[in-house]
Amino acid sequence: IPVGHTKSLQEKFESNRVIFSPEFLREGQALKDNLYPSRIIAGSQCKAGKEFVDLLKQGAEKERIDVLFMESTEAEAVKLFANTYLAMRVSFFNELDSYSLAHGLGTKSIINGVCLDERIGSGYNNPSFGYGGYCLPKDTKQLLANYEQVPQTLIEAIVSSNTTRKDFIANEILKGNPKVVGFYRLAMKEGSDNFRSSAIQGVMKRIKAKGVTVMVYEPALDEQEFFGSQVLTNLDEFKLQCDLIVANRREESLADI
Numbered sequence: 001i002p003v004g005h006t007k008s009l010q011e012k013f014e015s016n017r018v019i020f021s022p023e024f025l026r027e028g029q030a031l032k033d034n035l036y037p038s039r040i041i042a043g044s045q046c047k048a049g050k051e052f053v054d055l056l057k058q059g060a061e062k063e064r065i066d067v068l069f070m071e072s073t074e075a076e077a078v079k080l081f082a083n084t085y086l087a088m089r090v091s092f093f094n095e096l097d098s099y100s101l102a103h104g105l106g107t108k109s110i111i112n113g114v115c116l117d118e119r120i121g122s123g124y125n126n127p128s129f130g131y132g133g134y135c136l137p138k139d140t141k142q143l144l145a146n147y148e149q150v151p152q153t154l155i156e157a158i159v160s161s162n163t164t165r166k167d168f169i170a171n172e173i174l175k176g177n178p179k180v181v182g183f184y185r186l187a188m189k190e191g192s193d194n195f196r197s198s199a200i201q202g203v204m205k206r207i208k209a210k211g212v213t214v215m216v217y218e219p220a221l222d223e224q225e226f227f228g229s230q231v232l233t234n235l236d237e238f239k240l241q242c243d244l245i246v247a248n249r250r251e252e253s254l255a256d257i
Helices: 007-013 030-035 047-059 072-103 107-115 137-148 154-174 198-210 235-241
Strands: 040-043 067-070 180-186 214-218 229-232 244-248
Touching: 007 072, 030 107, 040 047, 040 072, 047 067, 047 072, 067 072, 067 198, 072 107, 072 137, 072 154, 137 154, 180 198, 198 214, 214 235
Parallel strands: 040 067, 180 214, 180 244, 214 229
Antiparallel strands: none
């Protein structure tokens, strides 16, 4: 939601009991993040807001939880800026990887050297096809929209970088002139069945737009087609039919190819 939405509801209903409490739940880790929250934030200055926070604390197993009370507009901004920062880290290491691939350098060595700086740290540094899922794409665009009257260049770059990365990956794949490209799994992360806005779909669309046949291996799908591409659930058959296979994770079942 845009920054200021909760305040507009408070004014509309003439009540401070409309509050905003952002969640910070990771894909595939939602239960753990509820039980051991990084922080609890309530965009509220009223008694009901405190009672709501107490309920969240009672439901958690973590004993010492950082709790912040602030204005609803500030809480809305926290959510958008936190996710945009995470998207920025994804984009940064993706562009590092693009540079490394273009110059024949070892991405892993560079990332290890960069991340040993304690100010940078080793989290959220794994190159990918771009940030995807339900939260980061919409939240980065929402934050950018909120900057309409404020000078900025970085937020816009984070949004556009995601498109640039998918273009780069697609072009790298097409360099080999494959006739059939297979995509191994659509789910964003290992242990997840969520295909929603997964970054790999953006790469798929670019490959198909060049007239290359695309096949999908996704055992979690019941349909025989996914956006016009054939879906296979037999991995051996999938391997035989594809000239090149794109995977967003390393798994033992792919070791032979």
